[in-house]
Structures are given as C-alpha cells and as structure tokens.
Amino acid sequence: MRVEDLSDAERRVWEAFPHGEEVDFTTGKPDEDDPAVGAVWGMERTVRARVIAALLMSEEVPRSHRIPAIRIKGARITERMNLAYSTICHSARFLSCFFEQAPGLYWARCQQMSFKGSHLPGLSASNVHMDGHLRLDGCVATGLLELRGAQLAGSLTMNRARIFTLGMAIDCDRIQTGRGLSAKGLHATGQVRLSSARVIGAMVLDGARLTDTRGLPLDLDGLVADGSVLCRGMAVTGMVSLRNARVTGPFSFTGTTIDHPGQMAFRGSRITAEGGLYLGDGFTATGTVRLADSRIDRELSLKGAHLTHPDGHALQAAELQVEGSIDARGLTSEGRVNLSQARIAGSLDLTDATLSAPGGQALAARQLEARELYLRPKQTPEGDVDLRHARIGVLYDAPGTWSPRCQNGLVYDALDPMLSVTQRLTWLKDDLDGYVPQPYEQLAAVYRRLGHDVDARTVLLVKQRRQRTKLPWHARAWGWLQDITVGYGYRPIRAGLWFLILLITGAVVFTLNNPPRAELGKGPTFNAFVYALDLLFPLIDFGQEKAYQPTGGGQWVAYGLVIAGWVLATTIATGITRALSRQ
Structure with missing residues (x-):
C-alpha cells in the first residue's frame, strides 16, 4: 500500500504505528465522540480497515525502545477488517471506535487486542489464538460476538459490555483462557454461551443483566474453571444452565435473581463445586433450582434464598453429595424441596425456614443421610415432610412446628430436645x-x-x-388380656398386683368356707392362704389342693383361681419373653 494513497487520518495512523503511539480522533465533545453516532463521523476521523490490516500483518521491527502497535481512539473504521487465518505480529487497541462491519479474526494468531468502548456490529473470532488479552470492556455490539474455540493465553474481559441481538449474543463455546474471564455488569439480550469453556483463574459475571427470548440466557454446561466463579447480583430472565460444570474455587450466585416461572430456572445437574456453592443472601429463583446428582466438596449455602415453583419442585437436589454442610437458615420455598437420597457429611440446617407445598410434600428427604438435621422451621410447613429411611446423627426439632410426616425407617442417634x-x-x-x-x-x-x-x-x-x-378380634382379645395383666411384659409389677389380689380373695373365701377333706384323716392341716396359693400356682404343689375338695360356691372360686393362675402364668411368660427379646 502506497503512503500517497492514504487519507490524512490514515496517514496519522500509519506514521504513529512504528512508535506504538495513540492516534486520538476525539473532539473533546462527549455527544460528538459517542461511538453510537459513529456512522456520521466524517473523513477526518475515518480509517479504512485495509490500512489497519496491512500494518498489523507487516513485519515492522521495533525502533529503539518503541514497539510497533495500533493505538486508535475515536475513529470510524470502514470496510471489513478481515484478518482470518493471519499471523498478526503486533498488538492493536481500538478505544471508543465505530466499526461499520464485524472484524474477522477467524483462526488468526495474534498478540493482544482491545476494543474497549467501541461499537461493533459483531465479532468473528472463532478459534483465534491470542498470546495476550482480549478486551471488550464497555463495547456495544448489535451482532454476535463469536469466540468459539478461542485460545487466550491472557484473559477475556467484557465488563459493562452491551450486546443486543435477536439470537445468540456471545458464543464462547470451548473457549480457553489462561488468566480468567470477567464480564462484570454485562448486559446481553440473547444467549451467552460459555459451554465447555476452560478458564484458569477467576471467572466473574457480577451484576450481569441477561435475557433471551429462547429461554436460555446463560449456558455454562461443561464449564471447567480452575478458580472461583462469581455470578453475584445478576438479573437473569430465563434459565441458567450449568450441567456437568466443575469449579475448583467458590461458586457463588449470592444476590442473583433468576426469573423463569413454571420452568427450570437453575439447571445444575451433576455439577462439581470443589470450593462450595453459594445460593443465598438474597438469591431468588422463580422456577426450579436443580442440583440433582451434584457434588459439593465444602458447603451449600441457601441462607435467606427465596425459591418459587408452587406447582412442582422449588429445589430438586435428589442424590446430592455435600462434603460439608447445607446452610438453609431462613430459606423460603414455595414448592417442593427434594433432598431424597442426599448425602451430607455435616449438617442440614432448616432453622427459620419457610416450607410451603399445600397438598403435597413440602420436604422430601427420603433416604437422606446427614450428621445433623435442624428441622426447626419458622412455622409449621404447609405440606408433608417425608423422612422415610433417612439416617440422621442428631435430629433437632421443635414441637410447635411439627407437621404431618412419614418417618417409617427413620434412624437417628439422638433427639434434641x-x-x-x-x-x-x-x-x-x-x-x-x-x-x-x-x-x-x-x-x-x-x-x-x-x-x-x-x-x-x-x-x-x-x-x-x-x-x-x-389385629383380628381373637388376637385383640388375647392382646387386651396381656395388656391388663402384665402390660405386654413391660409392666411386670401389674402381674404381681393381680396375683396378690386373687391370693387374698381366695384366702378370705376359704377362711370363711373351709372345704372338706378329700379323704378323712389324710392330708396336711388346712391353711386357707396356702390353699389359695396352691390353686393359683400351677407349677408348684403345696399338697393343699389335692387334700381338700371344696363344694358349692367355693368350688367355683377354686376353678376360677386355677384358670386365673394359668392365664397369669401364660401372659407373664409371653410378655417377659417379648420384653427380653427387645433387650
């Protein structure tokens, strides 16, 4: 390209390039310098993309201590900056520029590039290899930012960027970054896809505002983050999907609001959160929060969260594994909370929680395992509590908040109180x-x-x-007899009292009405007390029963004492056997 073919604006860029100096085309008037009106900027601040491409692909060598680079501020870039498949030897920074067409970096290899504050109709940078950072902070894009398969040795930053599209807004599928990813305050109407991304360092989306007409504004499926992932204070309209994501540091959505009524709001199936998962402190989800089959190595915080899905699962966390504790203090759930078959190494704390699922199960904790369960909600749950076959170390509850429950198979080591x-x-x-x-x-x-x-x-x-x-009637009768005589073996004193009453009754009757001898001149001297004892005690013979033969009413009393003795002996033996078998 000949220098004499350049415009005055392009000549300024051309001459500044070898020294890496910034070329500032702004006027100092904010209204005129806003890239939103860049389409009307005149020739005095217009640079053709072919000029920039020629400089970036040149083999300009450093002069003295100055490194060649593109540094442009407030320019209108016409034509398409197509650097696909190119090896770009120099870095470029476009600050508050207006691009008429989407820059093309498809399969390019470059140093570092910045589009801070610029207005872009899109960006095509799939499979780009960048040895430094890619800066898109403050950008306004009206088309897709495509970074599928991009590999960045540095970081990707999109802080306060605004992307307005009808479909996909940001496609970072399979992106790899070596120094983190930051999109604080990002505003996107369209899907933000970070599926299968590999991020070393922190990933931050704090304060993002995301919405998608197709219902999936944030896709983090398969994310692998070697560091923390901070999505605090976001406002999302639609579903956040994190299936099979793995995060080594803290994974936080505190203060985030997700609005997807009647559908899945937070799809976190099979995630691995090695540094803990934080869905509390103002986290609000309208729709189901799903954590089924996930593993959390530290703690799961739902403290103060508000989950709403009245017609289904507010929280679906079946088969969840938590190596620490679940802090659900102050949780408000309008819909079913499902923790069936969850394994919690520490405690599950539902102190002051509000659980509501009228006509259904407010808490499903079948086969739950936890060292401690604090089942002390703020008020009686509206709905059933299912604790069947759960295994709890210490169960903390409160009589004032007991609700209808199923607890067959529930095993616990202690109760408090x-x-x-x-x-x-x-x-x-x-x-x-x-x-x-x-x-x-x-x-x-x-x-x-x-x-x-x-x-x-x-x-x-x-x-x-x-x-x-x-039981059937005959078994009930036998059981009733065991109950009133010996309390099924658990009230042995009762049998003694019955025996004493019958013995005294018999002794009194036979004292007043001595029975005649069975054979004259034979047998021991009559003793009413021993005689009654001989009738009542079927296993010991004192010689009185055989020596004397009562007549009239005394005979019926004797029959009654014999029958009562056998009944008492049988019920005592049955009850004691049952009681001993429980020891």
Whole structure:
C-alpha cells in the first residue's frame, strides 16, 4: 500500500504505528465522540480497515525502545477488517471506535487486542489464538460476538459490555483462557454461551443483566474453571444452565435473581463445586433450582434464598453429595424441596425456614443421610415432610412446628430436645403411614441408650397397643388380656398386683368356707392362704389342693383361681419373653 494513497487520518495512523503511539480522533465533545453516532463521523476521523490490516500483518521491527502497535481512539473504521487465518505480529487497541462491519479474526494468531468502548456490529473470532488479552470492556455490539474455540493465553474481559441481538449474543463455546474471564455488569439480550469453556483463574459475571427470548440466557454446561466463579447480583430472565460444570474455587450466585416461572430456572445437574456453592443472601429463583446428582466438596449455602415453583419442585437436589454442610437458615420455598437420597457429611440446617407445598410434600428427604438435621422451621410447613429411611446423627426439632410426616425407617442417634415420652408418642402418632412398628422401636432404642428404661418400656407398650388395633378380634382379645395383666411384659409389677389380689380373695373365701377333706384323716392341716396359693400356682404343689375338695360356691372360686393362675402364668411368660427379646 502506497503512503500517497492514504487519507490524512490514515496517514496519522500509519506514521504513529512504528512508535506504538495513540492516534486520538476525539473532539473533546462527549455527544460528538459517542461511538453510537459513529456512522456520521466524517473523513477526518475515518480509517479504512485495509490500512489497519496491512500494518498489523507487516513485519515492522521495533525502533529503539518503541514497539510497533495500533493505538486508535475515536475513529470510524470502514470496510471489513478481515484478518482470518493471519499471523498478526503486533498488538492493536481500538478505544471508543465505530466499526461499520464485524472484524474477522477467524483462526488468526495474534498478540493482544482491545476494543474497549467501541461499537461493533459483531465479532468473528472463532478459534483465534491470542498470546495476550482480549478486551471488550464497555463495547456495544448489535451482532454476535463469536469466540468459539478461542485460545487466550491472557484473559477475556467484557465488563459493562452491551450486546443486543435477536439470537445468540456471545458464543464462547470451548473457549480457553489462561488468566480468567470477567464480564462484570454485562448486559446481553440473547444467549451467552460459555459451554465447555476452560478458564484458569477467576471467572466473574457480577451484576450481569441477561435475557433471551429462547429461554436460555446463560449456558455454562461443561464449564471447567480452575478458580472461583462469581455470578453475584445478576438479573437473569430465563434459565441458567450449568450441567456437568466443575469449579475448583467458590461458586457463588449470592444476590442473583433468576426469573423463569413454571420452568427450570437453575439447571445444575451433576455439577462439581470443589470450593462450595453459594445460593443465598438474597438469591431468588422463580422456577426450579436443580442440583440433582451434584457434588459439593465444602458447603451449600441457601441462607435467606427465596425459591418459587408452587406447582412442582422449588429445589430438586435428589442424590446430592455435600462434603460439608447445607446452610438453609431462613430459606423460603414455595414448592417442593427434594433432598431424597442426599448425602451430607455435616449438617442440614432448616432453622427459620419457610416450607410451603399445600397438598403435597413440602420436604422430601427420603433416604437422606446427614450428621445433623435442624428441622426447626419458622412455622409449621404447609405440606408433608417425608423422612422415610433417612439416617440422621442428631435430629433437632421443635414441637410447635411439627407437621404431618412419614418417618417409617427413620434412624437417628439422638433427639434434641428429648421432650417427655408423652410428647414423643404424639409425634409418632401423627405419622401419615398410620401405625408402623419401626418408629417406636427406634424411639425406644434411643431412650434405652440414654438410660431411660422406663420411657423405653412405655414406648414399646404403646407400640403393642397400637398394633393391637390392626389385629383380628381373637388376637385383640388375647392382646387386651396381656395388656391388663402384665402390660405386654413391660409392666411386670401389674402381674404381681393381680396375683396378690386373687391370693387374698381366695384366702378370705376359704377362711370363711373351709372345704372338706378329700379323704378323712389324710392330708396336711388346712391353711386357707396356702390353699389359695396352691390353686393359683400351677407349677408348684403345696399338697393343699389335692387334700381338700371344696363344694358349692367355693368350688367355683377354686376353678376360677386355677384358670386365673394359668392365664397369669401364660401372659407373664409371653410378655417377659417379648420384653427380653427387645433387650
């Protein structure tokens, strides 16, 4: 390209290039220098893209200590800057410029490039290899920013950039950055795709405003981030997708609002958050938050979060694995919270939470495993609580917030507070499954382990009574007899009292009405007390029963004492056998 063919503006760029000096075309008047009106800028600040391309691909060598580079501010770039497949030896910075056509960097290899504050109709930079940084801070783009497969040794920054398109806004599928990615305050109408991205360093999207008419404004599927991912204070209309994402540092969405009513709001299936996942402190999701099959190596914070999906799952976290704890204090959930088969090494804290799923399950925690469960919500949950086959170390609850629940198979080591045995029996009675024996056995085992044997026996006695209501009439009659005589073996003193009453009754009757001898002149001297004892005790023979033969009413009393003795012996043996088998 001949210098004499250049315009005055282009000549300024040409002459400044060897020294890496900035060429400033601004007028100092903000209204005139705004790139939004760059289409009307005159020839005095217009540079053809072919001039820039020629300079960037030249083999200009440094002069003294100055390094050749493009530094342009406030220019209108006409034509298309097509550098596809090129090796660009020099860096370029376009500050507050207006591009008539989308720059082309497809499969290019370059040093470093900046478009800060510029107005772009798009950017084609798929598979670009950049040895430095790519700066798009403050850009306004009306077309797709395409960076699929790009490899940046430095960072990608899009802070406060604004992208307005009808479809895809930013396509960074499979991008690789060596020094992080920052898009703080990004505003995009259209999908931002970072699927399968590889980011070394921090990835920051704090304060971003994202919306997409197709319902997927942020796609982070398959993201691998060696550092923290900070998406705090975002406002998203549509779904955030993070399937199979892996983040080594803190993964934070605190203060973010996601609005996707009736559908999936946060799709986090099978994610790995090695530094913890933070969805609290003002996090709001209208739609389902899904964390099923995910693994969180530190903690999951839902503290103060507000999740809304009244007709389905507000939180779907089945088979979630958390190596730390889940902090859900103050959580508000309008919809089902599903933690079935979740494995929590620490605690699950639902203190002051509000759980609401009228007509359904407010908390599904079937086969949950946790060292501690704080089930002390702010108010009684609107809906059922399913704790079937859960395994809890210490279960902290509050009688004032008990709700209908299913707890067959629930295993726990301790309860806090223990409460009176009467209150705990009421707790068991409200089980939605009706009578099932395991919860009673579990509660009795806890009482027994703490040394409260009387309370343990009370629980097991009530268990037998409630089980009796499910039996046929003849079994119920036998059970009733065992209950009033020996309390199913858990009230042995009761049998002694019955025996004493019958013994005294028999002794009085036979004292007043001595029975005649069976054979005259034979047998021991009559003793009414021993005679009654001989009738009642079927296993020991004192010689009185055979020596005397009562008549009339005394005979019927004798028959009654013999029958009562056998019944007492049988029920005592049955009850004691049952009681001992529980020890």
